[in-house]
Amino acid sequence: MQESLLQQGLDITLYGMGIVFTFLLVLVICTTIMSRVVTRLFPEAEPVAASPVSTPASGAAGDLRLRKIIQAAIEQHRNRRR
Amino acid sequence: MQESLLQQGLDITLYGMGIVFTFLLVLVICTTIMSRVVTRLFPEAEPVAASPVSTPASGAAGDLRLRKIIQAAIEQHRNRRR
Amino acid sequence: MQESLLQQGLDITLYGMGIVFTFLLVLVICTTIMSRVVTRLFPEAEPVAASPVSTPASGAAGDLRLRKIIQAAIEQHRNRRR
Amino acid sequence: MEHITNLWLSSGAYKMSSGQFVMILVGLGLLFLAIRKNFEPLLLVPIGFGGILANIPGANLAVPAVEAAMHSGDAGVLGQIAQALGLGGFESMQGLKAALESAPAAAYERAAQVAQDAGFSNGMLYNFYSVAIASGVAPLVIFMGVGAMTDFGPLLANPRTLFLGAAAQFGIFATVLGAVGMSAAGIMDFSIADAAAIGIIGGADGPTAIYVSSLLAPDLLGAIAVAAYSYMALVPLIQPPIMRALTTEQERKIEMVQLRVVSKREKIVFPLVLLILVALFLPDAAPLLGMFCFGNLMRESGVVNRLSDTAQNALINITTIFLGLSVGSKLAADKFLDPKTLGILALGIVAFAIGTATGVLMAKLLNAVSKTKINPLIGSAGVSAVPMAARVSNKLGLEANPHNFLLMHAMGPNVAGVIGSAVAAGVMITMVRAMTG
Amino acid sequence: MEHITNLWLSSGAYKMSSGQFVMILVGLGLLFLAIRKNFEPLLLVPIGFGGILANIPGANLAVPAVEAAMHSGDAGVLGQIAQALGLGGFESMQGLKAALESAPAAAYERAAQVAQDAGFSNGMLYNFYSVAIASGVAPLVIFMGVGAMTDFGPLLANPRTLFLGAAAQFGIFATVLGAVGMSAAGIMDFSIADAAAIGIIGGADGPTAIYVSSLLAPDLLGAIAVAAYSYMALVPLIQPPIMRALTTEQERKIEMVQLRVVSKREKIVFPLVLLILVALFLPDAAPLLGMFCFGNLMRESGVVNRLSDTAQNALINITTIFLGLSVGSKLAADKFLDPKTLGILALGIVAFAIGTATGVLMAKLLNAVSKTKINPLIGSAGVSAVPMAARVSNKLGLEANPHNFLLMHAMGPNVAGVIGSAVAAGVMITMVRAMTG
Amino acid sequence: MEHITNLWLSSGAYKMSSGQFVMILVGLGLLFLAIRKNFEPLLLVPIGFGGILANIPGANLAVPAVEAAMHSGDAGVLGQIAQALGLGGFESMQGLKAALESAPAAAYERAAQVAQDAGFSNGMLYNFYSVAIASGVAPLVIFMGVGAMTDFGPLLANPRTLFLGAAAQFGIFATVLGAVGMSAAGIMDFSIADAAAIGIIGGADGPTAIYVSSLLAPDLLGAIAVAAYSYMALVPLIQPPIMRALTTEQERKIEMVQLRVVSKREKIVFPLVLLILVALFLPDAAPLLGMFCFGNLMRESGVVNRLSDTAQNALINITTIFLGLSVGSKLAADKFLDPKTLGILALGIVAFAIGTATGVLMAKLLNAVSKTKINPLIGSAGVSAVPMAARVSNKLGLEANPHNFLLMHAMGPNVAGVIGSAVAAGVMITMVRAMTG
Ligand code: NA
Numbered sequence A, B, C: 001m002q003e004s005l006l007q008q009g010l011d012i013t014l015y016g017m018g019i020v021f022t023f024l025l026v027l028v029i030c031t032t033i034m035s036r037v038v039t040r041l042f043p044e045a046e047p048v049a050a051s052p053v054s055t056p057a058s059g060a061a062g063d064l065r066l067r068k069i070i071q072a073a074i075e076q077h078r079n080r081r082r
Numbered sequence D, E, F: 001m002e003h004i005t006n007l008w009l010s011s012g013a014y015k016m017s018s019g020q021f022v023m024i025l026v027g028l029g030l031l032f033l034a035i036r037k038n039f040e041p042l043l044l045v046p047i048g049f050g051g052i053l054a055n056i057p058g059a060n061l062a063v064p065a066v067e068a069a070m071h072s073g074d075a076g077v078l079g080q081i082a083q084a085l086g087l088g089g090f091e092s093m094q095g096l097k098a099a100l101e102s103a104p105a106a107a108y109e110r111a112a113q114v115a116q117d118a119g120f121s122n123g124m125l126y127n128f129y130s131v132a133i134a135s136g137v138a139p140l141v142i143f144m145g146v147g148a149m150t151d152f153g154p155l156l157a158n159p160r161t162l163f164l165g166a167a168a169q170f171g172i173f174a175t176v177l178g179a180v181g182m183s184a185a186g187i188m189d190f191s192i193a194d195a196a197a198i199g200i201i202g203g204a205d206g207p208t209a210i211y212v213s214s215l216l217a218p219d220l221l222g223a224i225a226v227a228a229y230s231y232m233a234l235v236p237l238i239q240p241p242i243m244r245a246l247t248t249e250q251e252r253k254i255e256m257v258q259l260r261v262v263s264k265r266e267k268i269v270f271p272l273v274l275l276i277l278v279a280l281f282l283p284d285a286a287p288l289l290g291m292f293c294f295g296n297l298m299r300e301s302g303v304v305n306r307l308s309d310t311a312q313n314a315l316i317n318i319t320t321i322f323l324g325l326s327v328g329s330k331l332a333a334d335k336f337l338d339p340k341t342l343g344i345l346a347l348g349i350v351a352f353a354i355g356t357a358t359g360v361l362m363a364k365l366l367n368a369v370s371k372t373k374i375n376p377l378i379g380s381a382g383v384s385a386v387p388m389a390a391r392v393s394n395k396l397g398l399e400a401n402p403h404n405f406l407l408m409h410a411m412g413p414n415v416a417g418v419i420g421s422a423v424a425a426g427v428m429i430t431m432v433r434a435m436t437g
């Protein structure tokens, strides 16, 4: 049965890798279509940036972050009161 | 057995509604008595307002709320240290 | 069997108390050795104080504590974002 | 090639039934309502998602091991299961399913052991349902959290509003009548237990509805929960026309006297008074109202803020996630796509409408017999649907009179409605058990 | 009319026994102590509330399905249960209860299946108890959280204080002797397992007491837990007179040398040293001390702050809620209203007093044999009752000498007492099992 | 004296086997790596600690009641267990263990009842393992939390990176081949299920590895989880040499175009698209990817922030604690100290290396066929090991070109790798079941 075990391993490898690729290929296609449909049919006023370059928070950014933290703390507090 | 089913439904409705009213009537009575007993026998120095009219927090109220938030944050922090 | 019950109680008391003492004695010895080994072989640059005298937070200490609280809040906020 | 075939045969696209396809669309529809229309998203996001998961063909996420084994169609396993259930052997899937459904606990256990030995295990959502809902714990924990979030101050300042919460429960019982009427007319086939579980939709309280239907009609739980939460989200659409139709402009303008100050001590004692009354008169409402009072006592006592905070946050959130997914497991096509579901949806909206109407009418009745006037708009808040219904009362009050803030006044009947429907739940459980037991 | 009669017959007011009435008052009393007097409210609020719920007549919240079925009194069901338990048939409730209690697991399972088939289900509190306490998990998770909250710094700075924690455990063993003495004298009827479980009250540590009694004497768990937490709350009343009686003014004035700085590394290694010693010498203490050390390592390692925070907050709070309600389930009248409870309450306070005394005396003994003096007031902190006992030491120290801050010094024996009583628990579990085998 | 002897005989020092001693050292080693070297401490602290607890001799923390009963060696109990398992009587421990392992569910249940009647109970860690891992719930809940922490923005901005995530999964399948090759060569004795479970280490994703091995090879779970998390921690050491060897200086300098802005709506719809594809094509991946998509939808929908926060904090932390301790329970000496463990450790690192290489090579292939260039350094991030692998890509990018920030670009393949290994897991589970079922 040793060949059989090897054969099983080979089967898993070939079909497995094939299906992973096929599935992700289908996902790439569907995602691309979905993105186009969503972007064209339902354009948004306020897009959310993917923030490509994330440098360490410098002066101004730090200030902004601090403001956000305080806002978040206040929101969190209000939510807790609910 | 169709009559029986209808009869059962009618029974549930009549007795059910009766008991809901009776129970809440008893609760109204007990609550009223309880409130009087508590208010007369154990008057409190610092009553808690039921804050009847809740307008959106305006200037001063916002300040007060902010102070409370900060206090709460500090308390929360201390509790966590415990 | 009453004597037996009494005897059992006595056994638990004598052996129990003995083992509690023996175990904690061993723990004292091991802890002392451990502390010496750690302190000598791996001296630390930044030791952590056991804060022996804990008076109620006075002025300066309060400031320090507040600073710590704000730091903790910011850290907590950052962690949540992770 | 055989493997490709196997994978295709085990794929969802191959196995999907039209029912499952429809239910996946229903799940997506619930998600749309929750996310875009903000329909009770805390529950409908997990329910909708769970509904999709429950209908993934071949994944068996919502069924126990023994049903997964039956779906596999392996002849040997089917025969063993049939024997475990006391049948001579496997004859038809229908027959086996019927035998499983009516099997006594010991036989079911044996069948489950057969499935386990054959390598099958319970689906993820089935496990969630067993732990969270079948045991009764999740709705109770949510009720505890709701108790810890509830301020009985407005109710204590004006205890009369409890009558509004009582009156609005007529929606529940009218629906029970409607359901048995439908059965009597031969349109539907609801048992008395089904009718009671459907009626509770009119309670406008999610955990109560789930708790009652898990006890009385587990098969209908999915439809009942979906109806309850959907209509709660629709309260701003359902209630206003009824409220306007039943009140005059003059009545809607009534300004109510400012609520008296309620002391901390009254707030601490109230949940205990309610608990004692439940203990004395309604033991079957004890789990629901007991946990509710416990949550409220933790809140008001002021000495266990750690526990109260956790009950209002981490614990209720965790429970909500699993409760929602578990309810979703009852959206499996073979259970949900049934004419009964349409009946439930139809009866549910009637229940809300009637409860709204009787709440408003009770307020008018109270005005007729009492000197201190109540704005009848707060009567509709008696259906519960906290805090949506109270906000609707407030909004209509402001429309009629820009200085008329009814929110706090409407919170009284609103929380009274929670108590009222829990009481109604207790009564119905007792009576249905006596009738069917 | 029949329905009204049914509802009245199923109401609590009709069914309530005098024992249940008394226990509801006891529950309200515990809530009063917790809320007004601040007696360990985190535990006594849920315990007291759970105690009331457990005594709601007819609600069967604290019993399993099979006992609920027995309470229903249905002749057919009783007969089937009797047969499942291997009796010829139902003869008397007494006999059936005895058979159920002594039933082997397989027979109990069969009886439970009968009850399930007859439509009965486990009570809510019974389910909580099974999951939280019978499995042992809740006390262990709380111990983990306590470990994550414990700073061993003061103990590491002065390891000798471990002896104070050891000496104070004499309260445990003296109580064991007291309990068997009472039995020998015929006043009470405690088995050796009962005596050991009662003794652990003297450990002044809630989760340890619950863990040990869930293993050795589940029937006494309610009384033992209530005694343990009540007396922990009473530490500021119980300890001072004993401490004053056993020390001179001069001794109480002793100022202790400032504690040395303890490095982070020592704090990380200490829980591992303790764990290894437990592994080598006391496997039966491994669950308790293992989880305690795990919590402490999470705290001190500094690399898993997320987990440590959760163990100290959400997780311990959730567990406390269910632990408390579960303990409350053991306050059902038929178990709690027993002469044994009085014996337990009497023995418990003696245990606290003796532990306090031996802790102080050990401190004096250490002074007699050592150069570096210890203020004997910190000896009493060895009973654990963290951090109450350490605060009492500090308060009495300040009374004698306004510059004498003993709090940090007393934290050493205080946490040593936790270790000591967990060790004592392990020893007793091992020995009792060997004896009852 | 007898008691001292008993206590000594029941002490760990007396009973400890050399295997347990070694495993306690291994546990300490894992703690050292976690705390000092910061090796995935969130998992390795609980795993290491659980491993020590599981090897405390005589404490039986990691075994069920029936194995504890067998360890006790009581002749009467052994005989009863043998009979419950259908043997004539007790002959050898070996024989009894074999019978227990192959016992059908009903016989196992009977044996467990014998142990319960004899006073034995399940070990703490065994209970944790049953609830957290054997049921499958803990890895799924962690996956939900990871989903709620994942931002698919970078992936949606550049969907081609999904191919990198696919390519890197070749590490998984190469390892499967390696494992069956070892078996064929007679070096090891791995079944096809073992090989598949070992392969998943190459997925570089902890919960996926634990989920798959709990289904396919529970006995190897300890070694597989330790290998997966250790190698994930070693990513900064394992990957760079491979990445440098397979890329030219010029390729490493490639700057990538700034990612396009991704709208909120795309982010909401993406998890639903993924879910639908899973439902259609890969039902066996539905539990893992379903929970992942659910977590992500909670995050992106923006209407259930309460639930999303809890899934990312309290819930995932609680689950991590119990998951880690449960994995630790599989570090018991008799299971872990096996030549297979060495094989698993060897194969695991090969899996990581191959996955890294194929990810980089796929990036170069994409560059060969496409106009828009990809920096091949982000290919290695396709193994997942979020976010470590992406950081490694970023670091090597900065080395080659100080203005080259690859972090966000590498997050695309990084999360694609999570999806890829969950897909691979689903495929392998389906295929192995078809082969062995
Ligand atoms: Na209601």
Ligand code: NA
Pocket: E202, E203, E204, E205, E382, E383, E384, E385, E417, E418, E419, E420, E421, E422
């Ligand atoms: Na103690």
Ligand code: NA
Pocket: F202, F203, F204, F205, F382, F383, F384, F385, F417, F418, F419, F420, F421, F422
């Ligand atoms: Na991966």
